[in-house]
Amino acid sequence: MPTRRAKIPATRYPVERFTLDNGLRVVLTPDRSAPVIGVAVVYDVGIRSEPEGRTGFAHLFEHLMFQGSENLEKLAHFRHVQGAGGTFNGSTHLDYTDYYETLPSNALERALFLEADRMRGPRLTEENLRNQVDVVKEEIRVNVLNRPYGGFPWLTLPPVMFDTFPNAHDGYGSFDDLESATVVDAADFFRRYYASGNAVLAVSGDIDVAGAAELIERHFGDVPARPAPERPSFDEPDLTAERRTSYTDALAPLPAVASAWRVPDPVGDFAGYLPYVVLAEVLTDGDASRLVERLVLRDRTVTSVGGYLSFMGDPFDVRDPTALLLQAHLPPGGDVDKVLRTVDEELDRLATDGLADGELARTQARMATHLLRDTDAVLGRALRMAVLEQQRGEPGLLNELPRLVGEVTEEAVQAAAATLRPERRASIEVIAGGAR
Amino acid sequence: MTTVAPTAPRTLPPLGPTRKLKLPKQAERTLGNGLTVIAVRRPAVPLVELRLWMPFGRVHLARGAMLAQTLLSGTETMTAVQIAAELQKVGGGLSAGIDPDRLMLSGAGLVTGLDRTLEILADVLTGATYPADDVATERDRLIDRIQVAQSQPAHLARTALLKRIYGKHPYAVQTPDPEQVGAVRPGVLRTLHAQRVHPADAVLVLVGDVQPDRALDAAEKALAGWNGAGHVAELPPTPPLEPGPLLLVDRPGSVQSSLRVALPAVPRTHPDHAALQLANLIFGGYFSSRWVENIREDKGYTYGPHSLVEHSVAGSVLVAAAEVATEVTGPALLETTYELGRLASVPPKAEELEQARQYALGTLQLGMSTQAGLASLTSAYAGSGLRLDFLAEHAARLAKATVADVAEAAARYLAPARGVMVVLGDAERVAPQLEALTPIVTEPGGQ
Numbered sequence: 001m002p003t004r005r006a007k008i009p010a011t012r013y014p015v016e017r018f019t020l021d022n023g024l025r026v027v028l029t030p031d032r033s034a035p036v037i038g039v040a041v042v043y044d045v046g047i048r049s050e051p052e053g054r055t056g057f058a059h060l061f062e063h064l065m066f067q068g069s070e071n072l073e074k075l076a077h078f079r080h081v082q083g084a085g086g087t088f089n090g091s092t093h094l095d096y097t098d099y100y101e102t103l104p105s106n107a108l109e110r111a112l113f114l115e116a117d118r119m120r121g122p123r124l125t126e127e128n129l130r131n132q133v134d135v136v137k138e139e140i141r142v143n144v145l146n147r148p149y150g151g152f153p154w155l156t157l158p159p160v161m162f163d164t165f166p167n168a169h170d171g172y173g174s175f176d177d178l179e180s181a182t183v184v185d186a187a188d189f190f191r192r193y194y195a196s197g198n199a200v201l202a203v204s205g206d207i208d209v210a211g212a213a214e215l216i217e218r219h220f221g222d223v224p225a226r227p228a229p230e231r232p233s234f235d236e237p238d239l240t241a242e243r244r245t246s247y248t249d250a251l252a253p254l255p256a257v258a259s260a261w262r263v264p265d266p267v268g269d270f271a272g273y274l275p276y277v278v279l280a281e282v283l284t285d286g287d288a289s290r291l292v293e294r295l296v297l298r299d300r301t302v303t304s305v306g307g308y309l310s311f312m313g314d315p316f317d318v319r320d321p322t323a324l325l326l327q328a329h330l331p332p333g334g335d336v337d338k339v340l341r342t343v344d345e346e347l348d349r350l351a352t353d354g355l356a357d358g359e360l361a362r363t364q365a366r367m368a369t370h371l372l373r374d375t376d377a378v379l380g381r382a383l384r385m386a387v388l389e390q391q392r393g394e395p396g397l398l399n400e401l402p403r404l405v406g407e408v409t410e411e412a413v414q415a416a417a418a419t420l421r422p423e424r425r426a427s428i429e430v431i432a433g434g435a436r
Numbered sequence: 437m438t439t440v441a442p443t444a445p446r447t448l449p450p451l452g453p454t455r456k457l458k459l460p461k462q463a464e465r466t467l468g469n470g471l472t473v474i475a476v477r478r479p480a481v482p483l484v485e486l487r488l489w490m491p492f493g494r495v496h497l498a499r500g501a502m503l504a505q506t507l508l509s510g511t512e513t514m515t516a517v518q519i520a521a522e523l524q525k526v527g528g529g530l531s532a533g534i535d536p537d538r539l540m541l542s543g544a545g546l547v548t549g550l551d552r553t554l555e556i557l558a559d560v561l562t563g564a565t566y567p568a569d570d571v572a573t574e575r576d577r578l579i580d581r582i583q584v585a586q587s588q589p590a591h592l593a594r595t596a597l598l599k600r601i602y603g604k605h606p607y608a609v610q611t612p613d614p615e616q617v618g619a620v621r622p623g624v625l626r627t628l629h630a631q632r633v634h635p636a637d638a639v640l641v642l643v644g645d646v647q648p649d650r651a652l653d654a655a656e657k658a659l660a661g662w663n664g665a666g667h668v669a670e671l672p673p674t675p676p677l678e679p680g681p682l683l684l685v686d687r688p689g690s691v692q693s694s695l696r697v698a699l700p701a702v703p704r705t706h707p708d709h710a711a712l713q714l715a716n717l718i719f720g721g722y723f724s725s726r727w728v729e730n731i732r733e734d735k736g737y738t739y740g741p742h743s744l745v746e747h748s749v750a751g752s753v754l755v756a757a758a759e760v761a762t763e764v765t766g767p768a769l770l771e772t773t774y775e776l777g778r779l780a781s782v783p784p785k786a787e788e789l790e791q792a793r794q795y796a797l798g799t800l801q802l803g804m805s806t807q808a809g810l811a812s813l814t815s816a817y818a819g820s821g822l823r824l825d826f827l828a829e830h831a832a833r834l835a836k837a838t839v840a841d842v843a844e845a846a847a848r849y850l851a852p853a854r855g856v857m858v859v860l861g862d863a864e865r866v867a868p869q870l871e872a873l874t875p876i877v878t879e880p881g882g883q
Binding site: 006007009031033070071075079080082083085086088105108110113117130134136137138146251285286288293297303304329332358362366368376378434 | 448449528
């Protein structure tokens with residue numbers, strides 16, 4: 001009995017794009033439904049671009065961008081954003097670094113001033129550098145060293161899958177490298193990567209387009225023009241033989257495993273990439289997904305399983321090379337080999353027999369909800385559109401994603417599943433050193 | 437050394453005029469079976485958010501946790517997989533969660549699927565069957581999850597703090613014992629469901645791209661038949677904090693110490709609440725606070741210190757939390773009690789208050805600007821018997837709190853002498869540091 005498809009709805013956020021004389025690209029997406037705005041500045045530099053011997057530098061530098069700038073003392077940025085009723089943050093990804101605020105809309109000009117000021121130049125001092133090295137070390141202790149499964153698998157799997165420094169190294173950084181970082185390194189990094197021509201500014205929410213454009217010209221117009229550096233290719237050949245390693249996590253009470261397979265170029269071959277995004281959800285979204293039903297509910301060989309695209313879980317914000325990942329936690333004494341064999345079996349079954357009636361449509365409907373929900377927050381829209389502009393020149397793609405995901409065919413998902421062969425797989429196993 | 441070129445200084449632009457807090461369109465109805473339904477309109481994206489808050493105090497810990505874990509595992513007509521698949525068809529999903537106050541079902545889906553989602557919700561509420569196989573699977577999964585939680589320092593510190601501050605109150609222990617989880621059988625869950633999963637005093641919140649009256653009608657149509665003659669258990673009020681020696685819980689080899697300070701607080705409706713919220717912000721409740729600027733931005737002891745007023749049905753408490761490097765645990769405690777004591781003893785500066793006030797008012801606007809934010813806020817308010825219009829009242833109180841009000845609240849609630857302190861860390865290394873500052877008692881780690 002054929003199932004009726006839920007109609008996939010779309011958003012119609014308007015998009016205005018322009019480029020300032022200094023090369024700064026701007027995206028505006030107005031929405032007057034609530035008196036709030038999102039402001040995002042995205043620089044085209046991330047973990048993959050940091051120099052050898054300076055692991056963790058892109059992230060450390062992100063911290064330094066909050067330590068004062070041309071006209072702002074240390075602490076001023078935080079106080080000005082929060083004192084306007086807003087919140088702020090920044091984050092470092094493989095291919096970009098973002099800085100953002102969300103505020104009541106009466107603070108638009110203030111937010112633009114703050115971002116323009118640090119685009120002209122952060123205050124890079126020895127004292128601030130040493131202070132932020134300490135803070136970053138505590139961040140790494142909280143998120144990696146002092147907890148079970150720290151960095152699993154986003155830091156532990158890339159060195160299994162990849163051979164070159166940009167793709168394989170630890171993006172949080174070693175304490176040695178962090179401690180050796182200098183103010184000169186930071187100044188060089190800023191000059192090279194934090195160029196107006198290497199940045200995108202996006203503003204979303206309760207704005208008037210003409211008024212916002214004028215304010216942007218006023219504050220960013222005289223940021224000195226510097227061109228974007230050439231971005232090297234970080235491509236590596238695909239795996240031809242299975243790779244697998246393991247390590248003991250002294251704090252982990254349960255075994256775990258994560259596997260990754262290379263996928264098509266998310267930017268250069270978007271049509272080839274999308275079926276993998278859908279496949280990850282067919283495999284792992286909820287109790288009615290293939291692997292949850294089989295591994296968790298039927299076989300009980302895992303206690304949880306998840307699947308997603310890209311090591312940081314940001315499928316539409318990543319460039320080539322990247323991967324589809326599956327990760328599972330096992331019950332005490334669980335058998336990782338058996339889990340991997342069952343995953344292979346399920347992938348084979350999907351590749352050979354295709355999908356059940358309605359299976360794809362319901363997965364796509366659920367994906368539409370997730371995509372729409374993420375764009376409801378004004379800041380989410382600014383961030384996603386800024387990266388889509390930076391990596392694709394196409395911020396309006398945000399409106400199209402639910403529909404494009406909904407147009408992926410069963411044949412395409414089946415073909416994607418067929419490529420996830422054991423010989424193209426890189427896996428890492430966590431041995432439970434903390435099991436009782 | 438600096439990259440900055442010398443230019444004339446630029447000045448910070450002023451803020452534009454403040455937009456007044458505007459409440460969204462909403463409607464409310466209490467059904468014949470006692471269920472309160474609140475619908476709020478925010479049409480931004482074609483979705484509806486759902487939160488069903490059911491009072492669930494004084495429930496056997498392991499049984500309650502297992503009920504939440506298996507509530508969606510099957511009905512008379514559907515298996516767990518079918519429930520998930522049927523919800524997915526309309527872009528939906530439901531999940532169940534529990535705390536000492538309530539059982540909560542939450543989810544979001546396409547607005548076109550609202551009727552179907554409510555139908556499935558009703559089926560679960562009136563006919564969850566707790567199939568033996570699923571209960572067995574979920575028992576093991578819950579035990580696994582508890583084990584993972586118990587390997588995390590934040591969880592262990594929280595567990596020790598709750599036990600220390602709540603004593604014999606039902607809030608004292610919030611994680612079930614794995615052995616007790618292992619003993620839960622389907623029959624017990626069916627009985628618990630019959631006793632406690634009922635509409636009286638429950639609140640369903642629907643927020644999204646739907647006319648409130650239409651959402652209320654849909655909820656009434658689907659849920660009017662939900663009934664049950666169960667009972668509601670009253671929670672006793674939480675006991676007052678009893679300051680005493682700092683409790684040091686040993687976690688050998690820990691590279692950080694989890695520092696927690698609990699302080700007295702008041703419910704949202706208390707006349708001191710707005711001033712306390714502002715005092716908490718000035719102390720450690722946001723990034724531009726004294727505590728964060730001190731122990732992170734000046735000293736580099738920690739990454740994400742924060743303090744928060746936590747509201748529960750039976751009482752409120754202020755908790756300050758920081759993960760600090762083992763070797764600076766003593767100094768971090770010293771700065772923490774210094775900043776608390778300074779605010780409790782000396783009035784804050786007017787500009788500090790202004791900044792905190794703007795933050796509190798602005799983040800109210802931000803919290804209301806998404807469907808999910810509105811749904812969670814409406815549900816949390818409803819759980820304390822409040823409605824969204826309380827936002828306007830609260831905003832007015834924030835707007836008029838004076839330096840004297842905030843100083844008085846700080847003296848009353850933030851004084852370190854009134855605090856309960858717990859540190860989880862490597863006792864051998866941190867005990868000498870802490871003993872230099874305050875009396876301590878040390879307790880072995882584990883559960």
